[in-house]
Amino acid sequence: MRGTIYQTILFVALGGLAACTSNSSKPDKKSVNAPPCYETLDVDQREIPEIREKIHADKKAWQLDTxxxxxxKRExxxxxxxxxxxxxxxxxKKFGYASFDRKMQDTLKFDSKFQLASMSKTFTAMAVLKLYEAGKIKLDDSVQKFIPDFPYHGIxxxxLLSHRSGLPYYAYAFDDSVRKVRTPPDNNQILKWFAQSRPKPYNRPNRSFAYNNSNYMVLASIVERVSGLPFDQFLKKNIFxxxxxxxxxxxxxxxDSINMNRTMGYEGRRKIQTDYYDFVIGDKGVYSTIDDLFKxxxxxxxxxxxxxxxxxEAWQPRSFERKGLKNYGYGFRMMLKDAESKKARYVYHNGWWKGYSTLFWFNPHEDYVVIILGNRKNGTVYKVKxxxxxxxxxxxxxEMDDELTD
Known part of the structure; x- marks a missing residue:
C-alpha cells in the first residue's frame, strides 16, 4: 500500500529557488521584455536526495496523503x-473529474487548467510591478494619469494594489438604467459605466482596507494603456x-489551446454556466495548473x-485600522506573526468564482508552498491548519482561523 502511495505522490521536482541577479537599492529599470528566467530555477539534481532527507519528505508525503x-472522502x-x-x-496528486458530465472519460490530469478566481490578482499586481521596475509607472501615480475620465479622484x-481606494464594487454598483446591454461587459465597458453613472464610492481614498474587485479591474486596464497590449498578451509576453x-x-x-484540459466549475454536481461578469479581468480570469503555479x-x-x-514591498502588510492576524500587501494576503507584528508569517491568496475554490499559500521562512486547485465549490480547500x-x-x-474566505 505504502509503495503504491509513494509511486503516485513522490517525484523529483523540476525547479528550486535560486537568485539570478543581484538586488538593487532602486527600482530595477530593466526591460519589461525580460529574458526567460525559468531555466535558472532548477535544483541541482545531485542535491535532491540530501534535501529530501533533511526536510523529511517521505514522512510528510504520507501525512499529507492522509x-x-x-x-x-469526507468533504x-x-x-x-x-x-x-x-x-x-x-x-x-489529482482527485476526481474535470467534468462530471463525462466522469471516467474526463478524469483530472496534472495539466488540467483551473480558473484561479481571485488568485489571479497575484498576476495583476506583479504585472503592475513589472511596469514599475521598468520605470513606466510610479506607485503614487493617480488613476487619471492613465484613465482621464475616471470619476473618482485622490486614488x-x-x-488600488492594497485595496485602499474606497471605490464602489462594480458587480453591485450599476442599476438597470445603466446596465442595459445584453452582451457581457469587459473592463472598458465597466469604466464607461463608472464615468457615466458615478455610483457612490464605498469610502474615502486610503481611509481603510476594503477588499474590492474593482481595484484590480482598474489595474488591468492601466496595464493595457501603459503597455499598449491587451492584458492577456501582456501577461503572456512578460510573465507566462x-x-x-x-x-x-x-x-x-x-x-483554442486554452481549452485543452480545461476544467468546468461546479456547485455539487451542477455545472456553473457563463457569468455576466466573466469577461471583466484583472480581479479574476487566469487559468493555470499546479505545475505552472509551482513555477x-x-x-x-x-x-x-x-x-x-x-x-x-509586495509582501509588506498595508492596513492596520483593525488589529488582527490577517492583512494585505500588493496582490497578496498575509497572516502576520502576531496581532502586533508588521511582518508576515505566511503569504497567500485564495479564490472563489463560480464553483472554483483555489489556494496558493507559502511560508517564506520555511520555504514551502501549498497549491490547491478545486473545480467544485468546497470550503475544505481553505482549511490549511x-x-x-x-x-x-x-x-x-x-494557530489561526482554520478556514479562510475570499
Whole structure:
C-alpha cells in the first residue's frame, strides 16, 4: 500500500529557488521584455536526495496523503494538489473529474487548467510591478494619469494594489438604467459605466482596507494603456512565457489551446454556466495548473522575475485600522506573526468564482508552498491548519482561523 502511495505522490521536482541577479537599492529599470528566467530555477539534481532527507519528505508525503484522502472522502474535495519545500515537490496528486458530465472519460490530469478566481490578482499586481521596475509607472501615480475620465479622484496605484481606494464594487454598483446591454461587459465597458453613472464610492481614498474587485479591474486596464497590449498578451509576453508557464492563460485569450484540459466549475454536481461578469479581468480570469503555479512560486522568490526589494514591498502588510492576524500587501494576503507584528508569517491568496475554490499559500521562512486547485465549490480547500502542522512539524503551527474566505 505504502509503495503504491509513494509511486503516485513522490517525484523529483523540476525547479528550486535560486537568485539570478543581484538586488538593487532602486527600482530595477530593466526591460519589461525580460529574458526567460525559468531555466535558472532548477535544483541541482545531485542535491535532491540530501534535501529530501533533511526536510523529511517521505514522512510528510504520507501525512499529507492522509489529510487529502480525508478531504476527498469526507468533504468532497475535487481537484489537483501540489506541496513543495526547498524546491523539491513532496506531494502531487489529482482527485476526481474535470467534468462530471463525462466522469471516467474526463478524469483530472496534472495539466488540467483551473480558473484561479481571485488568485489571479497575484498576476495583476506583479504585472503592475513589472511596469514599475521598468520605470513606466510610479506607485503614487493617480488613476487619471492613465484613465482621464475616471470619476473618482485622490486614488493612486498603490491604493488600488492594497485595496485602499474606497471605490464602489462594480458587480453591485450599476442599476438597470445603466446596465442595459445584453452582451457581457469587459473592463472598458465597466469604466464607461463608472464615468457615466458615478455610483457612490464605498469610502474615502486610503481611509481603510476594503477588499474590492474593482481595484484590480482598474489595474488591468492601466496595464493595457501603459503597455499598449491587451492584458492577456501582456501577461503572456512578460510573465507566462519568461517563467515557462506554458499551460497558463487568461480567460479572454483567443486561442483554442486554452481549452485543452480545461476544467468546468461546479456547485455539487451542477455545472456553473457563463457569468455576466466573466469577461471583466484583472480581479479574476487566469487559468493555470499546479505545475505552472509551482513555477510562479519559484519565480516570485527569485531575483530573475522581480527584484527582492520589490517583492519585499509586495509582501509588506498595508492596513492596520483593525488589529488582527490577517492583512494585505500588493496582490497578496498575509497572516502576520502576531496581532502586533508588521511582518508576515505566511503569504497567500485564495479564490472563489463560480464553483472554483483555489489556494496558493507559502511560508517564506520555511520555504514551502501549498497549491490547491478545486473545480467544485468546497470550503475544505481553505482549511490549511493540519497541512501547516505537517510542513512545519509543529502541532502549534497554523494557530489561526482554520478556514479562510475570499
Amino acid at each position: 489529510i487529502f484522502q480525508k478531504k476527498v 468532497g474535495f475535487n481537484g489537483d494538489v501540489l506541496v513543495a519545500q526547498r524546491g523539491v515537490v513532496i506531494y502531487r 493612486n496605484i498603490q491604493m 512565457d519568461p517563467i515557462g508557464m506554458k499551460n497558463t492563460y487568461l480567460s479572454t485569450t483567443k486561442n 510562479w512560486y519559484k519565480a516570485l522568490n527569485s531575483d530573475c522575475f522581480l527584484s527582492k526589494k520589490t517583492m519585499k 493540519s497541512i501547516l502542522q505537517v510542513m512545519e512539524e509543529d502541532a502549534n503551527a497554523g
